[in-house]
Amino acid sequence: MDGILSGYGSEEEAIQQTGDVKPTTTIGRTETNQRTAGLGSDPEDEIDDINGDVFGIKESLSNQPKSEPNPSNIIDRQIITTVPHVIPAIDQSSSTSLILRPSDTEMNVNVKYSDMILPKQGPKNPFTSRKLEKMNTLNGHIEEEYINEVDFDRQQRTFHVLKYAKNPSIISSTSENPALNFVGDVHSAFKNEGMLASEMKITKAMQKKVKRKREDKGELGVFDEEEEEEEAGEDGAPRPPTKSREYKGPWAGWQDEHLEPVGPDEEEYEAAKRASTSSSIVKKQATEKGQGKREVAYGEEKSTLHAKSLHDYQGRTYMHVPTDLDVDLLSSEPPSECFLPKRCIHTWMGHTKAVSAIRLFPESGHLLLSASMDSRIKLWDVYHDGKCLRTFMGHSKAVRDVTFSNDGKQFLSAGYDRQIKLWNTETGHCVQAFSNGKIPYCVKLHPDQDKQHIFLAGMSDKKIVQYDMRSGEITQEYDQHLGPVNTITFVDENRRFVTTSDDKTMRAWDFDIPVVIKYIAEPAMHSMPAVSIHPNNKWLAMQSLDNQVLIYSADSFKQNRKKRFAGHTIAGYACEVGFSPDGKFLSSGDGSGSMVFWDWKxxxxxxxxxxxDQVIISHSWLPHETSKLVTASWDGLIKLWD
Incomplete structure (x- = not known):
């Protein structure tokens, strides 16, 4: 097999290294050399010979060596190979062959893939798996190595701290070239004798070098300004600056500390000032053009009655609860059993933009109030004709939230025009308007009958403000949140309320006391922009923005880890959560326009x-029906399902 190596080298090396090869092969190679020498020094002949098998690879790779027939002595010999075909280990330092060395960067011979997968030395073990074929790939060489995790962490920490680490390619330290034992800052490695960061001990000299010194505190009662006013020298030249003796006390800085001001330079400041001035001018011009058309001041609100007359033949208005139905709307008991809706039985069309919220008339549910992004609020009939009864126009921008009073005679509306307005449901007049200059995100009247003049509003400035309608002023502020407040929910017989915010926290408060009694914030929590309470008033269902509905206890405010409702995708929308009147089903809209129903147990x-077709942002179950549901979407439609 030494013939393989000789084939990669020159002719002379082949003769020297294969001195002990069988005579048949040697004679053939010698005669070939003689024939080559006899051709003379013609360059064309040399080129023809080079185009042949100049390295003898074809001849050496054959299993049976070929021999030239000797005319004087023709002997046929049969060679029996008892050693497997391997690449033997040779002395790379004494050889000038074309086989790659570890220090070579180029390969002058294209070695066959069959030779690359051969074992390096010794017979092949038939009991081992053929890993060499898998490890040699077209893009490189794959090796399986095991590194102790503890050693790896120690070396990594040493490299980050001392800027050097042991070379992972070398198993043990070699004395021939110590520079190869480390990677990174080799000089620091020699200086520290290759110690790890955990083995280093801080000396006193290093402590003195690392420890910074403070500047002199100065003398009490001395100011540098007095020294600067001293006269100059005799020659008129200013005196060299003297050491500051002004009293600094514990505020003295550190030695060799250079504090540079951070901020825009004069040019950047002037450019920003010009840009802000131009933008303010443009905004002022736009305001002057259209402000009179958009703003609706208090007293300028109006409403439109779409019915023929406000009263019927008996003198009753649409506020009267109908009694000519097969359902008792005056009953206080919910249906004994509810079912899931199957089909759409009515569609209310009237809003030109997305519907943001819908609310049913308290107790009976015979009227439906809807707020829209078109800045209008509409009142719809549910049971008789299903028509629009009245349109309230008093906001200049989109309406965010609406809520009824306990008797339904009045309702509050909150809009993006920073206004909260109190409306009369029957006459359509705006009774009162409230504003503190911030955008109200949610509004909630106090559920107690004796506190119907108080309402809470979650604002964009991270506060919950409490208004008294009798005085029209803010009587309390709750300002512990770190983001805009999204929901307000009363619990514990209306003595407490729970708020959620964009700061991904939930906080519980005692009414009229601006101190948090329960603060819930976990690293895995997401913002919960929609909250609903179970019909039994024991559980709170919160729509989390990580596509799941979480359940919290209404008394202890602890999460019920056994109940988790997932499988829908709200895609960042504040889709409201609802319960069937009997509490057996939990429902929620999703971002694709579908309603998802879960079993509560x-x-x-x-x-x-x-x-x-678009996200279902709000929905509500009819309180006295077994399977009727109202849905509102951003497509501007409101649908009734049964």
């Missing part, structure tokens, strides 16, 4: 109902 998804 098992938390399994029971049904998906495609209702709208």
């Amino acid at each position: 098992s938390c399994r998804i029971l049904k998906r109902l495609k209702c709208h």
Whole structure:
């Protein structure tokens, strides 16, 4: 097999290294050399010979060596190979062959892939798996190595602290070239004798070098300004600056400390000032053009009655609860059993933009109030004709939230025009307007009958403000949140309320006391922009923005880890959560316009109902029906399902 190596080298090396090869092969190679020498020094002949097998690879790779027939002595010999075909280990330092060395950067011979997968030395073990074929790839060489995790962490820490580490390619330290034992800052490695960061001990000299010194505190009662006013020298030249003796006390800086001001330079400041001035001028011009058309001041609100007359033949208005139905709307008991809706039975169309919230008339649910992004609020009939009864126009921008009073005679509306307005449901007049200059995100009247003149509003300035309608002023502020307040929910017989915010926290408060009694914030929590309470008033269902509905206790405010409702995608929308009147089903809209229904006990998804083309932002179950549901979407439609 030494013939393989000789084939990669020159002719002379082949003769020297294969001195002990069988005579048949040697004679053939010698005669070939003689024939080559006899051709003369013609360069064309040399080129023809080079185009042949100049390295003898074809001849040496054959299993049976070829021999030239000798005319004087023709002997046929049969060669029996008892050693497997391997690449033997040779002395790379004494050889000038073309086989790659560890220090070479180029390969002058294209070695066959079959030779690359051969064992380096010794017979092949038939009991081992053929890993060499898998490890040699077209893009490089793969090696399986094991590194102790503790040693790796120690070396990594040493490299980050001392800027050097042991060379992972070398198993043990070599004395021939110590520079190869480390990677990174080799000089620091020699200086520290290759110690790890955990083995280093800080000396006193290093402590003195590391420890910074403070500047002199100065003398009490001395100011540098007095020294600067001293006269100059005799020659008129200013005196050299003397050491400051002004009293600095504990505020003295550190030695060799250079504090540079951070901020825009004079040119950047002037450019920013010009840009802000131009933008303010443009905004002022736009305001002057359209402000009179958009703003609706208090007293300028109006409403439109869409019915023929406000009263019927008996003198009753639409506020009267109908009694000519097969459902008792005056009953205080919910249905004994509810079912999931299947089909759409009515569609209310009237809003030109997305619907942001819908609210049913308290107790009876025979009227429906809807707020829209078109700055209008509409009142709809649910049971008789299903028509629009009245349109309230008093906001200049989109309406964010609406809420009824306990008797339904009045309702509050909150808009992006920073206004909160109190409306009369029957006459359509705006009774009162409230504003503190911030955008109200949610509004909630106090549920107690004797506190119907008080309402809470979650504002964009991270506060919950409490208004008294009788005086029209703010009587209390709750300002512990770190983001805009999204929801307000009363619990514990209306003595407490829970708020959620964009700061991904939930806080519980005692009414009229601006101190948090329960603060819930976990690293895995997301913002919960929609909250609903269970019909039994024991659980709070919160829509989390990580596509799940979480359940919290209404008394202890602890999360019920056994109940988790997932499987829908709200895509960042504040989709409201609802409960069936009997509390057996939990429902929520999703970002694709479908309603998802879960079983309250098992938390399994029971049904998906495609209702709208866009996100279902709000929905409500009719309180006295077994399977009727109202949905509102950003497509501007409101639908009734049964």
